[in-house]
Amino acid sequence: MKITFGTIMVLALWMASKTVAQTNIALGKPATASSEEKTERAASMANDDNLWTRWSASNGSKDQWWQVDLQSPTQIAACEITWEKNGQPYQYVIEGSLDGHTWAILSDQSASTDTRQTRLHQFRTCSPRYVRVRVTTLPPHCWASIYEVKLFATVPPPPPAAPAETAPVATTNNTTPSSAPGLQLGDTELQPGKITRIQMPLSASAWTFAKSLPVTSLDRRDNVHERLRDDQRPDQIELGIAVPAGFDPRRSWPTLIVNVSGDTPGSIRHMNSYYKPATEAGWVVLATDTVPVGKGPTDVAAMRWAAMQTALEYLHKQWPASKTWRYVCAGFSGGAKMSGYFGALMVKNGYNLIGMYFVGCNEDMASEGIKLYNPPVDRFKTAAVFLSTGNADKYVSVAQLKAVCDSLKRRGFTKLRTESFEGGHTVHQPHISEGLAWILQQAPAPAPAALGTVPARGSISAPTTASPIPVTFTYENPKARAVYLAGDFNRWNAFALPMQKDSSGVWTITVSLVPGRVQYKFVVDGVWVADPSNPEKGTLGPGGPSSVRMVSP
Incomplete structure (x- = not known):
């Protein structure tokens, strides 16, 4: 038999791949990738235990990933990767997920200088269903290409047996009622989870700014070809607002602004598609209209912005913390x-925009907004964009939606996600909860609101400091092998907060949280579990309804 250099290289790779003498959990499981060079370089070639085959991306871009579906939550503690080329500093992150959408970093190699071809990464034991290798930087003249990915588990000692008649029980501390009566915005009383309408005069500063705005392509379709004039100014605008249970105006809240186009009167009317799932997930929802609502020059993009700017100015006057909301x-x-x-x-106006949610959209107007309004582009491009359409939509096909996504990507937006659903040209409410949760996961954590200001008339009381306080969560389940705490306070990272079990089978963790409303769940042996002892439920987060808790000092 003739021994060639290639044979020696493959044998060396095979020997290096045996550094962990355990079962390869990833072997033969369904694999997908961001792209595939050709059939012989398919994703399945990277977990077939064959170092003669490999997965390769279809091009040399760095935005590539390889993913395996373990088909159920499975305990892992190490990942071994054999890259195509030796001596090259591939940089990447290894991520885990329970649902294929919400990802947590298991091992961050995005700044690694390691040039070994085969690399073993050990991390805290966790139980994801999906594991992904996502490339962050490629060496010169290299594509994302992997010979083999292996996953290994470290099996912990068997847990103590629990009596058969004892059901798992969970307890939490420091819970308070989820809402308070008498909440007001100015002289108007608000009811959590319901839309309240408030009329107010159009702001002079908002009108002056709106008159300076150029005409958009949407305006021209309505036969509007010039900027706003003073004789078109309405006297009043109307604000529609819905707040969640437990709302405190001096804390930080994610806020959804609902829009319609100039040929669809009534942004507030359109709030009906959004406000229930959004408020249940802990969001404030806003929409504005001119009074009277109508089509034409008084309802173009600049006028719609004048109405919203007026409402925001009013909101900031009543609730100063709203200036820094997301x-x-x-x-x-x-x-x-x-x-x-x-x-x-x-x-452009200095707001903390964290995302945009586009449903049934076949044109990229965000890029046109950059050209027309000249906002700080680097800041704008950090916004996450969730795009949704029905697979039977006769106006916006899935291909058209993806073309919008591609346009945004070319403009420099990087946090992009497209989803389709069974249906036509409509708003798919399950995507609202899913999309808003995803956008929050992409955004930086909010800065604590300044709570030392005088509250708005009728607002609920709040402490004078936003300093984090220790909060203890407990979950009783002697049979569980691993339990984690996750919530909106850590972007639903399923593996970041491991709980500790005592001799009686009670799992406990104490974390520092800013006082306010939080949503959380337990991850029990890889399964998302709401707190069964807490009747307060929300919709934010993966795996169905979460638990809601008010953290009080």
Whole structure:
């Protein structure tokens, strides 16, 4: 038999791949990838235990990933990767997920200088269903290409047996009622989970700014070809607002701004598609209209912004902390296009825009907003964009939605996600909860609100400091092998907060949280579990309804 250099290399790779003498959990499991060079370089070639085969991306871009579905939550503690080339500093992260959408970093190699071809990474034991290798930086003249990915588990000692008649029980501390009566915005009383309408005069500063705004392509379709004039100014605007249970105006809240296009009167009316799932997930929802609501020059993009700016100015006067809230612009069909303009205007006016939610959208108006309004582009491009459409939508096909996503990507947006659903040209409410949760996961954690200001008339009481306080969570289940705490306070990272079990089978963890409303779940042996002892439920987070808790000092 002739021994070639290639044979020696493959044998060396095979020997290096045996550094962990355990069962390869990833072997033969369904694998997918961001792209595949050809059939002979398919994703399945990277977990077939064959170092003669490999997965390769279809091009040399760094935005590539390889993923394996373990088919059920499975305990892992180490990952071994054999890259195509030796001596090259591939940089990447290894991530885990329970649902294929919400990801947690298991091992961060994005700054690694390691040039070994085969690398073994050990991390804290966890139980994801999906594991992904996501490339962050490629060496020169290298593509994302992997000979083999292996996953290994470290089996812990068997847990103590629990009596058969004892059901798992969970307890939490420091819970308080989820809402308080008498909450007001100015002289208007608000009811959590319901839309309240408030009329107010159009702001002079908002009108002056709106008159300076250029005409958009949507305006021209309504036969509007010039900027706003003073004789078109309405006297009043109307704000629609819905707040979640437990709302405290002096804390930080994610806020959804709902838009429609100029040919669809009534942004507030369109709130009905969004406000229930959004408020249940802990969001404030806003929409504005001119009075009277109508089509034409008084309802173009600049006028819609004048109405929203007026409402925001009023909100900031009543609730100063709202100046630093995290905002997302959302809309359906033409309203999605209008939200692209609004996103650019929010950033231009200094707001903390964290995302945009586009439903049934076949044009990228966010990029046009950059050209028209000249916002700080680097800041605007940090916004996460969730795009949704029905697979039977006769106006916006899945291909058209992906074309919008590609346009945003070319403009420099990087946090992009497209989803489709069974249905036509409509808003799919399950995607609202899913999309808003995903956008929050992409955003930086909110800065604590300044709570030392005088509260708005009728607002619920709040402490004078936003300093984090220790909060203990407990969960009783002697049979569980691993339990984690996750919530909106850590972007639903399923593996970041391991709980400790005592001799009686009670799992406990104490974390520091800013006082306010939090949503959380336990991850029990890889399964998302709401707190069964807590009747307060929310919709934010993976795996169905979460538990809601008010943290009080």
